[in-house]
Amino acid sequence: xxxxxxNPRHLVRRRGQExxxxxxxxxxxxxxxWYRQLPEEGLKFMVYLQKExxxxxxxxxxxxxxxxxxxxxxxxxRIQQVVRGDSAAYFCASSPQTGYFQETQYxxxxxRLLVL
Amino acid sequence: KNEVEQSPQNLTxxxxxxxxxxxxxxxxxxxxxxxxxHPGGGIVSLFMLSSGKKKHGRxxxxxxxxxxxxxxxxxxxxxxxxxxxxxAVDTGNQFYFGTGTSLTVIP
Numbered sequence: 001x002x003x004x005x006x007n008p009r010h011l012v013r014r015r016g017q018e019x020x021x022x023x024x025x026x027x028x029x030x031x032x033x034w035y036r037q038l039p040e041e042g043l044k045f046m047v048y049l050q051k052e053x054x055x056x057x058x059x060x061x062x063x064x065x066x067x068x069x070x071x072x073x074x075x076x077x078r079i080q081q082v083v084r085g086d087s088a089a090y091f092c093a094s095s096p097q098t099g100y101f102q103e104t105q106y107x108x109x110x111x112r113l114l115v116l
Numbered sequence: 117k118n119e120v121e122q123s124p125q126n127l128t129x130x131x132x133x134x135x136x137x138x139x140x141x142x143x144x145x146x147x148x149x150x151x152x153x154h155p156g157g158g159i160v161s162l163f164m165l166s167s168g169k170k171k172h173g174r175x176x177x178x179x180x181x182x183x184x185x186x187x188x189x190x191x192x193x194x195x196x197x198x199x200x201x202x203x204a205v206d207t208g209n210q211f212y213f214g215t216g217t218s219l220t221v222i223p
Contacts, residue, residue: 042215043151043159043202091159107151107159 004029004094004108005074012114013082021077021111025094032075033105034067037089049075082115089113119143122203122214129221135190137217139203142184150177150188151202153216159202162188193221 005024013019025032034046045059049069060067064082069075079086089112093105120141129135139148150162163170163177165186170177174193179186190197198221203214 043204043213045211045213093159104161104164107161109158 004092004106006090006092006108006111008111009109010112010114012116014116015083016081019079019082019086019113019115021079021090021092021113022074023077023092023094023108024074025092026096026106029094029096029106031095032069033093033095034075034077035091035093037091037110039088043091046077079113082113084115087113087115118214119212120203120205120214122201122217124217125215126218127220129193129219131194131221131223133193133221135193135197135219135221137188137201137203137219139186139188139214140184141186141203141205141212143205143207143212145181145184145205146208147206148179148186149204149206150186151204153200153202155199162201190219193219195221195223197221 004026007022011019023032030051032049035043036046037043047060047067048056049067051069052071064080066078077090089110091110092108095105123138147164147166149164152160152162162175165177165179167179167181174191176189188201198219200216200218202216205212
């Protein structure tokens with residue numbers, strides 16, 4: 001049973017470009033969470049999604065960031081017009097049932113985004 | 117002030133030592149989690165607690181809801197335990213992370 005998969009593992013973008021981060025949850029999991037870990041800082045929640053629904057995006061920056069989890073395919077975290085401050089590790093986690101941390105979450109390996 | 121405070125920030129131990137990492141929080145919670153982040157960055161969920169105590173192998177996690185405090189204990193520590201340990205709390209409609217405790221176990 002494959003774990004949570006994220007790709008790419010490393011992503012380099014120039015300021016102003018778009019970054020697309022993909023997350024494939026574990027088989028049978030319908031809940032996806034995105035977290036950001038800035039350099040020298042802890043994890044911060046960004047968004048919680050179920051299939052085709054955003055349940056909680058209270059941790060998402062108001063501009064340039066969006067997330068989706070379509071009926072088919074991986075969850076996508078999209079960052080438009082990236083800036084240097086977006087450089088961070090972005091982790092995805094999935095769980096089979098109810099939201100937030102009420103179920104054990106399984107983390108992906110993360111995507112390291114570097115904005116030049 | 118952060119909603120979740122961990123101590124110590126950094127910890128170095130000799131192999132075999134008993135280790136305790138503490139987590140205090142200031143919000144009402146429905147659950148608390150301990151996560152382990154390996155040097156390569158990968159994160160593993162260790163425990164989810166809402167009361168009492170849980171044990172998994174050499175790891176023990178306890179929580180005192182009245183005192184808003186949790187501890188993670190590692191018995192007979194080993195170099196492979198070297199990682200960052202992160203405490204996270206779920207309030208039911210928001211969740212918060214501690215900044216982590218960096219543990220190094222020396223052979």
